[in-house]
Amino acid sequence: MNSFYASVEAAHQPELKGKPIAIAGNPEERRGIVVTCSYEARSKGVKTTMQVHEALKLCPELIVLRPDFTKYRQASKAMFDLLRSYTELVEPVSIDEGYMDITDLSGNPVELIKEIQDRILRELDLPCSIGVSPNKFLSKMASDMKKPMGITVIRKREIREKLWPLPIREMHGVGEKTAEKLAALSISTIGDLARAEEIQLKSLLGMNGLKLRSRANGVDERKVDPESVYDFKSVGNSTTLPRDLTNQNELLKIIEQLSAKVSERLRSKQMLGYGLQVMIRFKNRKTITRSLTLSHPLYEQVHIAEHAKSLFLKHWNGTPVRLLGVTVQDLADKSHAYKQINLFSYKEDVKYEPVEKVMRELEEKHGKGILTRGLKSSKNHQNAETSFSKDFLDDHD
Structure with missing residues (x-):
């Protein structure tokens, strides 16, 4: 989808069409940050991560709006429902992006793609760009080549020329x-x-x-998997202690060691996670697990350990401990990190984004310390709130 959040706003308010729009987490604050903007705004130099007051200097007529989560989720669901009217082989990747396999559909594929693009524009009033190719990777690359409202076809024989x-x-x-x-x-x-x-x-x-x-070289064997949207895996590590421990410093040191192992495994899998769970087994063998879901992705050892220790201290009552475990949950592929990040708690999320480009841009421009952290905790992981950009998964139940 093209400039999805701004496009949804324009679809709901036709008077905004053709005008420069920016969505900002807190537009009333001069230090509020632009998290997405329309193509009209981009043409004036407005960019993601730019502070609102800077954007207004470049584009005084910029219309700055607060995000409306409900509208964006409704638009996303409608878009994916439209895609599924053609085939069940639809794999959502994020709230505004997905894959579909049209191999078994009849008719000219390019004409079909044009029909899909036209329907999304006509029925939902939203622009999109579509990539068509023999596999996921080439289709993703193609979809980024023409924006807005582009259709790009990449055939295997065209890789040398186009890619x-x-x-x-x-x-x-x-x-x-x-x-x-x-x-x-x-x-x-x-x-x-x-x-x-x-x-x-x-x-x-x-x-x-x-x-x-x-x-x-154009090789990608991954299939379009409609079930992957529900695929919440985890990476964890636990250890039975050589003796029952009550020394807080020793226990926290063990949590640091476990966090380092979990981080290393995440690196090897090229994954990051949005959930954290700590398991505590006491001397009497009673075992508890306590979890939290974060709006920013976990990847680095220091951040995993930070939250794991905080969770442990919150729920440890001083009883001797015989086993500890740390698990990162709700995993996502690192290559989709930008799409998984919750743009509307941007200042909190961006500090933890393993793709460090955005963080570096902000801190180089505005100084260290501009970014803060936020988290939500829950004793029951399955009932824990998720970040907005992952909430869209609920719409695919």
């Missing part, structure tokens, strides 16, 4: 840090990556390097 000349930073799945590492091998374009030596890539990036090389 390889692009800068490596534009490749889906390559973040800024990975791009910097690849630059050390003189890899500056997707074509460079496609032709790179496998041994060098594996040495530099591990198995992820080989996966990225395959993607650059």
Whole structure:
């Protein structure tokens, strides 16, 4: 979907069409941050992460709106329902993006895609861009090539022409840090990556390097999986203590060690998570688990440990402990981190975003300490509130 939140606002208020719009978490504050904006605003230089007062200097006529979560979720559900009227093979990736497999549908595929785009615009009054290809990776790349209201087809034989000349930073799945590492091998374009030596890539990036090389060559065997939207996995680690412990410092040190192992496993899986659970088994073998759901993603050891220790201290009553466990839950692929992040608690979320580009931009411009942290806790993980950008999953039950 193109400039989804701003487009939804314009669909509900036709007088906003064609005007520069920005959605900001707190537009009344001069230090409020623009989290998304219309293409009319972008043409005036307004960008995501920009402070509202800076945006207004560039575009005095900018219309700054508060987010309306209910409207965005309703629009998302309507969009995915429309896609499912063609096929059940629809895989939501985020509130405004997904894959669909049209292999078995009759008719000319490009004409079908045009019909889908026209229907979304006509029935929902929302613009979108669509990528068409033999697999997920190429379709994702194609969908970003023409915005707004673009349709881009990439065939396998067109990879050299359409994909390889692009800068490596534009490749889906390559973040800024990975791009910097690849630059050390003189890899500056997707074509460079496609032709790179496998041994060098594996040495530099591990198995992820080989996966990225395959993607650059147009290879992606992943199927469109409608069930993946419900796939909440976890990565955890626990240990039975050599003796029952009551020393708080020792127990917190063990939680730090467990958090480090969990972080390492998340790295190896290229995953991040939005939930945290701590398990405590006492001397009498009574076991409790306490969980919380966060609006920002967990990935780094220091942040996992910070929240795990806080959760432990909140629920430990001083009784001797014989086992401790730390688990990160509600996992998401790192490549979708931007889509999973809750844009409307942006100042809190962005500090923890493992794709550090946004955080760096904010702190370079406005100084260290501008970002703060927020969390929501619950004894029952399944009833815990989630961030807005993950709440859309509830609409697919």
